[in-house]
Amino acid sequence: MPNARPRQPRMDLEVRREQVLDAALRLVVREGYAATTMEAVARAAELAKPRVYAAYPGRGPLLVALLEREQQRMLEQLDIAMPPAVERAGFTDTLARAAANLLEAVAAHPDSARLLITPAADAPVEVREYTSRTREFALANLRGLIEWAADRADGPGSLDPEILAVSLLAVGEQLVRLALADPEEYPADRLIGFVQQAITRLAPAE
Known part of the structure; x- marks a missing residue:
């Protein structure tokens, strides 16, 4: 037998x-x-x-469950990536704090971060819809921050708020890619320093 x-x-x-x-x-x-x-x-x-x-x-439900799990891991590490309005010291400081939290989460869960920035063009429709909703949620948070900062002395001034939100999201995604691709060349303090300097340039001159 x-x-x-x-x-x-x-x-x-x-x-x-x-x-x-x-x-x-x-x-x-x-x-x-x-x-x-x-x-x-x-x-x-x-x-x-x-x-x-x-x-x-099926493949779609499996991959959506995976995205949900890894996103939750990142959110738990981020803790409070975008502080509530009452806790915000200023536009520049708030973005720098969010960037620092984001990069710490990337360092703690690199595979989770890789998954969340992996292009989903060849993924099932459920995954593409999920990543689209996630991106829109991130944009909504940035729009809210920009609206909050509009009248502040260190705010973005007359910059187009929608283009600014999209641009900040693109910069954040690129910071994650750099941190993952070459953490020695692009350590967190270098990337956070860039964010602080770049956002300071957006503030109206006193």
């Missing part, structure tokens, strides 16, 4: 889901969304494919 395939040990569904998400994270950050199929995740997690489907019904 041929040897039967060894049975995989039973595990709690939540534990299996974490195992599946960990495997999917490794695949996305190393090979991209296109390579992160259910079959590839099953191999990476060393699980039978039916067990992966038992944890998540």
Whole structure:
């Protein structure tokens, strides 16, 4: 009688889901969304494919769950990336503090950060919709900060607020890419110093 395939040990569904998400994270950050199929995740997690489907019904829901988990990890590390208005010392200081918190979160969870800035063009529609909502949420926070700072002495003055919000988001994304690509060349203090100097230039001259 041929040897039967060894049975995989039973595990709690939540534990299996974490195992599946960990495997999917490794695949996305190393090979991209296109390579992160259910079959590839099953191999990476060393699980039978039916067990992966038992944890998540399809590739789209799996990847959205992964994005939600990694975003939550970043948010927990950020703590308060954008301080409430009552705690803000000024426009420049608030942006510098947010940048510092962001870069500390990147250093603590580099794979989470890589996932969140990975282009989603080849991802399932659920992932593209999720990343679009996340980007709009970030823009809304920046718009709120710019509106709060509009009449402050160190505020952005007459700069177009919508273009400024989009530009600040693009700068933040690029800071994350630099921190991930070459942390020795672009340490956090260098990047934060740049933010402080650049935003100070936006403040009206006294």
